[in-house]
Amino acid sequence: MRTGRLGLSRIHADDLEQLDAGMLLYDAFYRWCRDATAERHSWERDRTKGKA
Numbered sequence: 001m002r003t004g005r006l007g008l009s010r011i012h013a014d015d016l017e018q019l020d021a022g023m024l025l026y027d028a029f030y031r032w033c034r035d036a037t038a039e040r041h042s043w044e045r046d047r048t049k050g051k052a
Contacts, residue, residue, distance in 0.1 A: 001029070 004025050012018035 001026075 005022065008018050008021050008025070012021060
């Protein structure tokens with residue numbers, strides 16, 4: 001969330017434009033948290049990394 005806010009402040013000089021863009025970002029995060037709780041990913045983690 002913080003990274004999103006900082007990035008938006010570098011894109012938009014106008015506070016209201018930044019707020020509009022931020023609301024879209026927060027709405028997207030909210031919808032993912034609300035709707036994608038059962039989402040599963042099928043990729044396998046590389047378990048060989050970090051092993052000597």
